[in-house]
Amino acid sequence: MPTPIEISPRDRLFVLTGAGVSAESGLPTFRDNNGLWNGYRVEEVATPEAWTDDAEKVWRFYSMRRRDALSCEPNPAHYALAELERDLGDRLFLCTQNVDPLHERAGSKRLLHMHGELFRSRCEAECGRPDFADEGIYESAADIPRCECGARIRPHIVWFGEIPLEMDRIYTEIDRCTMLAVIGSSGTVYPAAGFVEWARRGGARTLYIGPERPLNASMFSEVVLGKAGEVLPGLFNIAKPA
Ligand code: BV8
Ligand code: ZN
Secondary structure, eight states: OOOOEEEOTTOOEEEEEOGGGGGGGTOOOTTTTTTEETTEEHHHHSSHHHHHHOHHHHHHHHHHHHHHHHTOOOOHHHHHHHHHHHHHGGGEEEEESOOSSHHHHTTOOSEEETTEEEEEEEETTOOSOOOEEOOOOOOSGGGSOBOTTSOBEEEEEOOTTSOOTTHHHHHHHHHHOSEEEEESOOSOSTTGGGHHHHHHHTTOEEEEEESSOOTTGGGOSEEEESOHHHHSTTTEEEOOOO
């Protein structure tokens, strides 16, 4: 069992999760099958160019991921983070790169999906219609729903080459934190992989949790090697205010 991480009454925690936190729920990570997802290369199908060239293929990819996510349950890592939010309240900011809903289903409420959400869609034309909840499965061009403005409905997902959501809010929260913990992310994708350096420059403690050292391991002051579902429960020791 790793040494517990002490959280003092003055500490503010910024947690960034990646695909590794959903691995024990049965959702494959991006780098497990070196970016291959049932035959799709993520960098080829999660891009605006792929959408322009073959919207049907993109919707088939996300429909498959919707099916996968519907058949999965949160794991102890998700529950441990929901409990941490109950203990810390607004002293915890949870930012996830994941598009699955497992953090919410485990009870996390204060959560930001910086790369979008699998079960939300939006108009491709940015006509002003906000993104909306959508569990639809679209497997052919004829299935792809249309917006009232006539444009096609696309997944509310941040693709490679697109700007992640709420970056200003993220950097504000990183600037306020005294500790940044990254859980289950290989440190391949930017700007998320650069958050640890930003936090370090601000003097925060930096912690990585996962079974193997990430690409940006040198940026972390502490590394806890282990599966999130096994090491997260009980890892944080929250000091009660005096
Ligand atoms: C942007 C939605 C500009 C899609 C995703 C060249 C160099 C550097 C950067 C770039 C470059 N060329 C292009 C770029 C930029 C690019 C990028 O970083 N590309 C990479 C591939 C090089 N980034 C972008 O395009 C981003 N946008 O840069 O805009 C900008 C930015 C800021 C301000 C202004 C302008 C947009 C990136 C978003 C792409 N969309 N997701 C979808 O899901 O379909 S990214 C995708 O990868 C997922 O969100 C995923 O979460 C994310 C990162 O992957 P990880 O989560 O880290 O998953 P991975 O499989 O890699 O690692 C899993 C880890 O879990 C492993 O380490 C493993 O050890 C661990 N693990 C396994 N089991 C467990 C575990 N951990 C704990 N417990 C376990 N049981
Ligand atoms: Zn529209």
